[in-house]
Amino acid sequence: MNKQIKFDSEDEDFFGSVGSFGVPKFDNAMHGGVPRGFLVVGFTEVGSGSELFAKQFTSPAEEPDNTILISTDESQLEIARVFKKYNWPTDIAVRTLGEEYNARVLEKELLASRYRLEGFKLPDIQRLAQTRFVDDDTQDFLTEMTNEVMAMGPYFRAVIDSLDFFMQREDPGRVVAMLRMMQAHTQLNRGILFITVSNDTITPAVKQEMAAIADMVCDFKVRTIGSDFETSMIVSKFRNAPENLSIMVYRVTPEEGITPETVERIA
Amino acid sequence: MDEILRGGIPYGSTVLAAGTCGSGKTTLGMEFLVRGALAGEACAHFTATEPSVKLLENIRQYAFFDMNMIDSGLINVFDMDVLYSWLGLDKASFDLEDVHALIKAIVDIVNTIGVTRLVIDSVTTLCYKIKSEQLIRDFLFTLGKKLATLGCTTILISEITSASENAHWSSFGVEEAIADGIIVMGDVERMGHLLRFLQVVKMRGTSHSRAKHSIELTPLGVMLTPMLKWGAVNDNTNRWGA
Amino acid sequence: MITQTGGVLDLFELDQRIAEQLSEVSLSSSIQVRCGNSNAFMVTASTMIPLMQMFEMGGVYICATRGAVEIIEAFETIGIDVSNIQFIDLVSSGILGGTDVQYSNITFIDSPIMLESVLLRTLYRLRIANTERNFVLIDSVNSLAIYNEEKMLAEYLHTFINTFRQREVLTVILNVPDQVPPSVLSNLDLYCTDLIDRGQVVIH
Numbered sequence: 001m002n003k004q005i006k007f008d009s010e011d012e013d014f015f016g017s018v019g020s021f022g023v024p025k026f027d028n029a030m031h032g033g034v035p036r037g038f039l040v041v042g043f044t045e046v047g048s049g050s051e052l053f054a055k056q057f058t059s060p061a062e063e064p065d066n067t068i069l070i071s072t073d074e075s076q077l078e079i080a081r082v083f084k085k086y087n088w089p090t091d092i093a094v095r096t097l098g099e100e101y102n103a104r105v106l107e108k109e110l111l112a113s114r115y116r117l118e119g120f121k122l123p124d125i126q127r128l129a130q131t132r133f134v135d136d137d138t139q140d141f142l143t144e145m146t147n148e149v150m151a152m153g154p155y156f157r158a159v160i161d162s163l164d165f166f167m168q169r170e171d172p173g174r175v176v177a178m179l180r181m182m183q184a185h186t187q188l189n190r191g192i193l194f195i196t197v198s199n200d201t202i203t204p205a206v207k208q209e210m211a212a213i214a215d216m217v218c219d220f221k222v223r224t225i226g227s228d229f230e231t232s233m234i235v236s237k238f239r240n241a242p243e244n245l246s247i248m249v250y251r252v253t254p255e256e257g258i259t260p261e262t263v264e265r266i267a
Numbered sequence: 268m269d270e271i272l273r274g275g276i277p278y279g280s281t282v283l284a285a286g287t288c289g290s291g292k293t294t295l296g297m298e299f300l301v302r303g304a305l306a307g308e309a310c311a312h313f314t315a316t317e318p319s320v321k322l323l324e325n326i327r328q329y330a331f332f333d334m335n336m337i338d339s340g341l342i343n344v345f346d347m348d349v350l351y352s353w354l355g356l357d358k359a360s361f362d363l364e365d366v367h368a369l370i371k372a373i374v375d376i377v378n379t380i381g382v383t384r385l386v387i388d389s390v391t392t393l394c395y396k397i398k399s400e401q402l403i404r405d406f407l408f409t410l411g412k413k414l415a416t417l418g419c420t421t422i423l424i425s426e427i428t429s430a431s432e433n434a435h436w437s438s439f440g441v442e443e444a445i446a447d448g449i450i451v452m453g454d455v456e457r458m459g460h461l462l463r464f465l466q467v468v469k470m471r472g473t474s475h476s477r478a479k480h481s482i483e484l485t486p487l488g489v490m491l492t493p494m495l496k497w498g499a500v501n502d503n504t505n506r507w508g509a
Numbered sequence: 510m511i512t513q514t515g516g517v518l519d520l521f522e523l524d525q526r527i528a529e530q531l532s533e534v535s536l537s538s539s540i541q542v543r544c545g546n547s548n549a550f551m552v553t554a555s556t557m558i559p560l561m562q563m564f565e566m567g568g569v570y571i572c573a574t575r576g577a578v579e580i581i582e583a584f585e586t587i588g589i590d591v592s593n594i595q596f597i598d599l600v601s602s603g604i605l606g607g608t609d610v611q612y613s614n615i616t617f618i619d620s621p622i623m624l625e626s627v628l629l630r631t632l633y634r635l636r637i638a639n640t641e642r643n644f645v646l647i648d649s650v651n652s653l654a655i656y657n658e659e660k661m662l663a664e665y666l667h668t669f670i671n672t673f674r675q676r677e678v679l680t681v682i683l684n685v686p687d688q689v690p691p692s693v694l695s696n697l698d699l700y701c702t703d704l705i706d707r708g709q710v711v712i713h
Contacts, residue, residue, distance in 0.1 A: 116371070119372070120375045457623070486637075
């Protein structure tokens, strides 16, 4: 497949060769930002602030209609609240697969419960007699997510938070295969794709495979120091720029969201 | 059939139509419903073996069948898969609660639309999901009893592997006992050729014929004639080695 | 009527006396028609043509001797259209490609031993026939006797005749008498109400 995309020279000038992390100090640390065409994979820990980072990653939104946040754990309302709090653009595309899944599955269970307790009414029976196929609610969300990304145009920006939802429900091999597809699409279209996945939901082998596919790998860590928490991001892989490998300690501020610390803590 | 049964199936009976594959059970069941619908009775068909789309496609070839009966609601065809899905029963096996939910749903449907003719095709497939034999017996017994109370004449189609004289008509050891009637359908092998047969083994409340009848599935429906007695010398019903 | 067989032109003449005999039977009659090997088609045609043309009957022809296509073509050769006659062919299924035919009025049954199927198919064909008066013709008992045991065949003919008598369908049973098992022949004598005997060919 030697598909080539012709990029507009105006776009090339506008978008440049790198895109922002959404955290200016991270951009500086990475000598400009995330190179266009990069797949960034974040391996996360609970409490490391990766969810906020994922949202913040969408905030540059160079082209809001070519920017998407796919969340599997949060609701539209919750996400909108966070975006409002930090004054990030709210006109990007947001898809909450977790919410959709819950609505469908829970709704179906509720209906089944009603039928079992109250029985069928005549309209229900008439509808049942006309229904020839089972309404397949076990929708393939993994394919849907992949399709969302694959439908993005040149210089897109996409964030998937997180792959845990899929790792718990699908064959990890299939998830990794989809990751490859998205990586290829990202590279071809000079997009930027950021994906998070929790360390606890994947095996070392799967983690290694994902790290191999990714252009950039960040490990989101949290540790306690005394009575305080320290959150850090370890850039453990940066394709063709090993000088960008670093450890960045960060904190959350109400003004900027995630921001690296400039003061070094001494344990 | 009415001649063999000396009038027909008594109202409210639960009849087991046990047959080997391809013996014409589904066609017999569908014709039973169509004849009822022609007389203005509300009928229902629960299909567990074959998707309703395929069932209706196959049954269309018969001149006795009219799609209008489905469209007008005289004959209601229900896919068991869809019913399971609606009741939250899309799982590998059913427990006591699930079985009761299923019985309640079927009885609800019969009661609400006033079904007087019902076919379940097949009860064997339905019971595969019920893991405990005791639970299967309870299911069949309770269902039969409730349907009889509602005055619904029911044909339970059962799949058996052999229709020979020594065969059991029940897959689960209980259907024969709870059924008011038993119709056996199978094949006789006559010098390498298969002839379909039907035999009424039991029908409470009638002085039915117990002769073995040869059947043909024609576009007009099931046609029967007594099997030749001297044919039995060469006939072999132990086709599947039972 | 003139027909060509084996490259030789022959005169085909119906036996008018059969037509006269047929005018004396009723719909619930069962006629035993005896013929010889050499005059079988002539006797069959002499029986069928008056039934179709004079008495305006439809019917079912059960072919146990020759395939239905052969019978149809034989009639067409002598200028008789048999498209409103239903044929039940017991022979062609045993021949590779024998059932691949263009005629819509032929039903195939796998074998002459499936006697009950023959009866049921005949009943079905009669039920959907659009003629008020009908006949059923078995061609022939001799062929059925090849495949079926005597007692079974005798039982079958008894059932067959009684079934159609009850339904007021004329039954015609063809046989070459000196080649039919004696018990079957004597049973036919017993069950049938009428006899048309052309069993011996008269040589002038």
